[in-house]
Amino acid sequence: MLIRILQEIASNQTHSHNSLAKTLNLEPETVKHMFQNLQRMGYIIADDPACGDDRCDECGVCCTKKKKDQKEIKQEMRSGPTRWKLTEKGKEAIFQKP
Amino acid sequence: MNREFTIALVGNPNCGKTSLFNIMTGSRQHVGNWPGVTVERKEGIAKYNGRNIKVIDLPGTYSFSASSEDELIAVRYILQDKPDVVVNVIDSGNIERNLYLALQLLEMNSQVVLVLNMFDEAEKKHIKIDQAKLAKLLGAPVVATIATRNYGIQELLATALKQEKQHREPLKLDYGTPANQVIAEIAKELEETGLATAQDSRLLAVKLLENDQFARDYVQLEKFPALQETVKRASQKIRTEAGFDPEIYLADKRYEFISMLVRECVQREATQSQDLTERLDKVLTHKWLGIPLFFIIMFLIYQITMGFGNDFLGSYVENAFALLGEYISGLMANSPELLRSFVIDAVIGGVGSVLVFVPLMFTMYFLISFLEDSGYMARAAYLMDRLMSAVGLHGKTAVAMIVGSGCNVAGIMSTRTLDSKKDRMIGILISPFISCSARLPVYALFAGVFFGGKKVGIFPASGLVIFSLYLLGIIIAVTAGKLLSKTVFKQEKSYFIMELPPYRIPTLKSLLIHMWEKTESFVKKAGTIIFGIVALIWALSIFPVGVTPGSVESILGKLGTILAPIFSPAGFGTWESAVALIVGVGAKEAIVATFGMVYGTGEEMLSNVLGQYFTPLSAYAFMVMTLLYSPCAATIGIIKKETNSLKWAFFSVAYSLVIGWGMAVLVYQLGTFLGL
Numbered sequence: 001m002l003i004r005i006l007q008e009i010a011s012n013q014t015h016s017h018n019s020l021a022k023t024l025n026l027e028p029e030t031v032k033h034m035f036q037n038l039q040r041m042g043y044i045i046a047d048d049p050a051c052g053d054d055r056c057d058e059c060g061v062c063c064t065k066k067k068k069d070q071k072e073i074k075q076e077m078r079s080g081p082t083r084w085k086l087t088e089k090g091k092e093a094i095f096q097k098p
Numbered sequence: 099m100n101r102e103f104t105i106a107l108v109g110n111p112n113c114g115k116t117s118l119f120n121i122m123t124g125s126r127q128h129v130g131n132w133p134g135v136t137v138e139r140k141e142g143i144a145k146y147n148g149r150n151i152k153v154i155d156l157p158g159t160y161s162f163s164a165s166s167e168d169e170l171i172a173v174r175y176i177l178q179d180k181p182d183v184v185v186n187v188i189d190s191g192n193i194e195r196n197l198y199l200a201l202q203l204l205e206m207n208s209q210v211v212l213v214l215n216m217f218d219e220a221e222k223k224h225i226k227i228d229q230a231k232l233a234k235l236l237g238a239p240v241v242a243t244i245a246t247r248n249y250g251i252q253e254l255l256a257t258a259l260k261q262e263k264q265h266r267e268p269l270k271l272d273y274g275t276p277a278n279q280v281i282a283e284i285a286k287e288l289e290e291t292g293l294a295t296a297q298d299s300r301l302l303a304v305k306l307l308e309n310d311q312f313a314r315d316y317v318q319l320e321k322f323p324a325l326q327e328t329v330k331r332a333s334q335k336i337r338t339e340a341g342f343d344p345e346i347y348l349a350d351k352r353y354e355f356i357s358m359l360v361r362e363c364v365q366r367e368a369t370q371s372q373d374l375t376e377r378l379d380k381v382l383t384h385k386w387l388g389i390p391l392f393f394i395i396m397f398l399i400y401q402i403t404m405g406f407g408n409d410f411l412g413s414y415v416e417n418a419f420a421l422l423g424e425y426i427s428g429l430m431a432n433s434p435e436l437l438r439s440f441v442i443d444a445v446i447g448g449v450g451s452v453l454v455f456v457p458l459m460f461t462m463y464f465l466i467s468f469l470e471d472s473g474y475m476a477r478a479a480y481l482m483d484r485l486m487s488a489v490g491l492h493g494k495t496a497v498a499m500i501v502g503s504g505c506n507v508a509g510i511m512s513t514r515t516l517d518s519k520k521d522r523m524i525g526i527l528i529s530p531f532i533s534c535s536a537r538l539p540v541y542a543l544f545a546g547v548f549f550g551g552k553k554v555g556i557f558p559a560s561g562l563v564i565f566s567l568y569l570l571g572i573i574i575a576v577t578a579g580k581l582l583s584k585t586v587f588k589q590e591k592s593y594f595i596m597e598l599p600p601y602r603i604p605t606l607k608s609l610l611i612h613m614w615e616k617t618e619s620f621v622k623k624a625g626t627i628i629f630g631i632v633a634l635i636w637a638l639s640i641f642p643v644g645v646t647p648g649s650v651e652s653i654l655g656k657l658g659t660i661l662a663p664i665f666s667p668a669g670f671g672t673w674e675s676a677v678a679l680i681v682g683v684g685a686k687e688a689i690v691a692t693f694g695m696v697y698g699t700g701e702e703m704l705s706n707v708l709g710q711y712f713t714p715l716s717a718y719a720f721m722v723m724t725l726l727y728s729p730c731a732a733t734i735g736i737i738k739k740e741t742n743s744l745k746w747a748f749f750s751v752a753y754s755l756v757i758g759w760g761m762a763v764l765v766y767q768l769g770t771f772l773g774l
Contacts (some may be wrong), residue, residue, distance in 0.1 A: 001353040002346055009595045016480055017597035018379070027360055033195040034353060035597070040160070041345060082597040093346055 001026070002034055003093075006043060009086055010094045017084075035084060043090035046082050104152045105144070105258050106179075108172055108203070109187035110196050111158030114215040116140075117245035118187055119155040122255070146255040154181065160195075162202040162301065163310050173312060176208065177298055183209045183258045190220035190227060190242070193364060197356045200236070204269035205301045209261040210238045213254060217242040224367035232363040237269055268300055273351045276339050280332035281307065287325055293317040307333055307344040375473075375600045382474070383598075388481045395474075396568065399465045401561035407461025408542050408560075409550070415457055419450045436640070439647055443695050444636035445629075451694030451704060452624045452687045455539040459617045462538070466504075467612035471604030475500070480596055491579045492521040495528070499575060502532040503568070504616065506733045509534075510740055520587035524579050526740055527750055530729035531575040531757075533568045535620065536686035540724045541567055543690050547705045548714040563718065567725050574726060574757065623685065631681055631688045635695055648696050668723060668762035669716030669770075682724065684731050689724060715774050719766040727758030 001024070008020055017035070021028040038044045086094070109115045120127075123142025140155040156175055157168035176184055186203050188196040193214075203210050214220070214227060233240040239257045243250035273281060284303035288294040294302045294317065305313030306329045313319075319326055336344045382391060423446045430438045469475045482496030495513075502509020506529050513525035533541075545560035552559035638654040645651040650659060650673060658673025661680070665671045674696045682689040690704075697707045712720065728751050729737065738747035 001357065002350045003342060006346075016383070017595060018376075020595060026357055027194065027364075027366065029192070029366075030194040030353070030357055030360060032597075033192075033198065036195070037161075037198065037349065040163075041349065043346065084595045084597065093343055 002038055002043075005031070005034055005038065006086065006090055006094050009044065009084065010091070017082075038090070039084075042087055043093060044084045045087050046084055102150060102152050103183075103259065103262065104154065104181040105183050105185050106154045106156055106176060106181035107185050107187055108156045108176065108199070109158060109215075110160055110189065110192075110199060113158070113187045113189040113192075113196060114245050115158065115187040116155060118213070118215060118243065118251075119153060121245050121248055121251055122153050144255060146252070146259060149259070151255060151258070159199065161199050162305060163308070163312065170312060174316070176203070176206075177316065180208065180297075183211055183261045185211050185213055185254070185258060187213045187215050190214045190217050191223050191225060193220075193225070193227065194356060194360055197359060198352065201269065201271065201352055201355065202301060204236055204238055205271065205304065206268060206298045208297060209264065209266055211254065211258050211261060212236065212238055212240045213250075214240060214242045215245055217249070218244050218247070226365040226367075228363045228365075232359065235359055235362060238266065268297075270300070271351060271355055273304075273348055274340070276335050277307070277344070277348065277351070280335055284325075284328055284332060287328055288317065291322060291325060293322070293325070304348055307336065308348055309333070309345055378601055379477070379598070383477050383480060388477075389485055392478055392481050393569070395469070397561075397565045399462065399469075400565045400568070401557060402465060403458055403462040404542065404545065404561040404564060405558055407458040408455070408546060411457035411461065412454060412542075415454045419446065419454055422446065423450070439640065440633075440636060443648070444632050447691075447694040449624055449629050449632055449691060451543075452539055452628055452691050453621070455542055455687075455690075456617060456621060458538065458542055459535065459620050460613055462535070463613045463616040464609055467609045467616070468604055470612070471602070471608055473599045473601045476596075476598050480598060483596070486576070489576055489580055491524065491576065491583060495521070495525045495579060498525045498529050499532050499572065502529045502534060504535055505619075506530050506532065506534045506729060507736045510733065510736050513740070520583075523587050523741065523746070524582050526737055527582060527746070527753075528575040528579045530733055530737075530750060530754055531571050531578060531726060533571040533725055534686070535616075536623075536730065537567075537724055538564075539687050539690045540682075541721055543693075543704060544708070544712070544717045544721050547708050548712065548717040563721070567721055570722065570761075571725055574761070578753075578757070620687075623687065627685050628688050628691050631684045632691050632695060635677070635681055635688075635692055639696060654696070664759070665723075665762075667767065668719045668759065669766040670712060670720045670723075670762075672711055674711065675720065679723065679727065682730070683728050683734075686724065686730050715769040716766060718769070719762040722765050723758050723762035725758070726754055726761055728754050 004024055005020065008023065017031060018028055021031040024031065035044065039046060107115050107119055119140060119142065122144040126144075127140060127142035129138060129140050138157075142153050142155075144151040144153050154175070156172040159169040159172045162173055175181075184203055186196075186200050188200060200210075200212055212232070214229065217227075220227065227242075229240045229242060239261070241250055241254045241257050243254055245251070272278065281300065281303045284306060285294070285299040288299045288302055289296060302313055302317060306317070306319065317325075319329070333344050336342075336347055340347050342350075382388060384391075423442065426446065427438075427442055430441060466475075469478070479496060479500055482500060486492065486496045498509045498513045500509075501511075509529040509532060510526050513522045513529070541564045542560075545563040549559040549563050554562050635654060638657075639652045640647040641653050649655055654677055655673055657680070658675075658677040661676040662671045662673045665676055665679070674693065677696060678689045678692040681692045693704055693708070697704060708717070728734075734747050734751060737750050738744055741747070
């Protein structure tokens with residue numbers, strides 16, 4: 001299951017979390033938890049675009065993020081996608097079988 | 099007298115454990131600290147049939163792989179203090195997540211009662227859990243509670259007390275061959291060396307195989323070389339025979355079991371919102387329909403922006419500026435000519451001609467914010483991702499392009515999330531081709547003057563022209579990216595997956611806030627950077643002393659005259675256009691301001707004047723040039739900063755100048771050839 005998820009990410013065949021749940025014939029909630037656990041174990045990492053999350057990079061032009069309160073930031077993050085990618089450990093688990 | 103019976107409450111964070119503890123113990127609580135740490139220790143007394151039951155509220159933990167101080171306390175307490183019953187509190191609405199810890203508890207031979215807490219919340223989410231079946235499959239009692247309503251608490255206490263006289267075998271998960279065999283070997287050795295009891299040896303064996311630091315410390319593995327060797331050999335055996343690291347292999351088997359439990363015991367009816375999300379996604383993220391629909395949606399946005407924002411709302415602001423110009427002109431009738439020229443030509447003519455586009459910005463950002471807040475822009479990123487991957491670019495470059503449609507600086511900043519330097523370089527170098535909001539006033543002005551009032555089918559031609567420019571920007575960016583990836587930067591493969599949020603109806607308040615935040619920077623820029631540029635241009639247009647302000651004899655006019663022939667093949671070889679394009683490198687909005695100033699009039703009158711200098715074809719070529727010719731000063735600065743190289747900043751300016759000029763010439767010459 002976890003291994004299938006890593007393999008799916010590595011194969012670049014499925015791009016969304018929900019379609020992955022369908023591919024693996026699992027409940028989306030189960031997949032969601034697996035993602036969290038894979039993250040805790042260090043196989044995948046969530047990353048967000050710098051100007052799409054709560055970080056202000058002080059670029060000086062479009063910097064409106066720093067004015068927002070946490071509630072607004074969370075609201076914005078909820079409406080954006082979360083991107084998960086393989087870490088080196090994740091790549092190793094898939095590509096460098098002992 | 100009965101001895102004190104101890105219950106430990108354990109569960110994931112936010113499972114309602116503390117509410118349960120409070121309702122069980124009432125005011126009979128004692129709060130202190132766990133020894134040696136500042137983590138709060140809560141214990142209290144519950145009463146059942148006159149018997150006192152000691153209840154310990156353990157810190158929340160997701161699993162037995164304790165990674166924080168709080169989690170360590172919970173795990174160590176269960177292993178060392180061995181409470182009479184471990185009550186595993188499960189958030190019924192998130193049962194999959196909570197079952198992971200439950201399985202680990204059940205793998206120990208401790209008395210465990212599973213509590214399906216917040217049962218009402220699960221019902222609200224249309225989740226039905228078959229308690230009896232779950233209890234049977236797990237071999238442990240299951241009780242439903244609603245702590246906030248004092249529901250199921252007496253049954254829980256009764257069930258917990260019953261465990262005192264029960265003997266429960268540990269849950270033996272099937273980890274498959276050869277894991278089952280090596281787990282048994284390690285567990286036996288742990289028991290023989292006295293490092294674990296029969297109760298917890300199996301779980302500790304599993305944790306040692308998973309290379310869990312807590313388990314290693316707990317049994318002090320380093321002090322037992324023979325055991326260490328057994329674990330090492332066992333891990334290698336799993337690696338060789340299963341093909342994966344034991345950590346992920348064993349967790350995988352646990353999930354297989356959880357998945358079976360969920361299939362057998364949990365029924366989940368799709369809620370209305372899930373249903374809607376699924377139905378909308380079937381269409382909006384469809385393999386073939388998704389991308390055309392995305393472009394149709396964007397096309398409609400530009401149509402509404404031009405039709406409503408520019409033509410309808412913008413006309414009121416134009417009239418207001420015209421009246422203001424007349425009023426101030428009257429007021430300053432007796433003022434010195436220089437001051438009057440500055441206020442009328444530079445401030446009202448220049449800055450004013452940019453500010454008339456504020457309604458257009460409001461409209462566009464309101465619509466874009468609607469798409470963002472509704473969850474559609476996440477799908478757009480997903481679709482663009484697929485498109486990018488299909489042409490061999492990193493999918494994440496699409497994010498830089500989407501962010502860059504607001505402002506190229508932000509788009510370039512967002513390339514920071516690209517892992518390889520090569521991917522980043524491509525993202526940085528193609529971002530400036532994406533049409534940002536600063537170019538929109540230029541398009542709106544020219545499209546309004548030369549294509550306003552015309553229709554293509556049922557659609558206004560001006561909206562179509564603007565949409566075509568956005569599309570052209572994407573095509574040029576993708577093509578440039580593809581060329582760069584095949585030549586200068588050959589790419590490595592990347593792996594990722596996206597989690598899409600559900601659709602929702604945005605609130606008006608949120609839309610208005612986002613709309614204002616985005617437009618605010620445009621207004622501020624008009625009052626600061628553009629004002630500064632306009633003041634400089636105005637100064638250049640009145641010197642040397644004695645020339646007619648804004649004439650070809652001025653410094654500005656002479657500079658423009660030198661450069662104008664370069665743009666002749668593109669159909670706009672006037673000194674005014676040349677000057678506007680140079681000024682536009684400072685800030686793209688300043689192009690409109692410059693025209694407003696050099697033609698000595700605001701945007702409302704520019705409509706009449708521009709017709710004398712441009713044809714629809716040369717106007718379109720000019721817009722193409724504006725789209726592609728050079729990043730603005732802020733973008734050039736950020737390219738230098740992000741690439742840490744002046745060379746790449748220069749490269750970006752040079753190659754975009756060549757592409758911009760080449761495309762403008764191509765459009766004009768091809769159009770002329772076709773008789774347009």
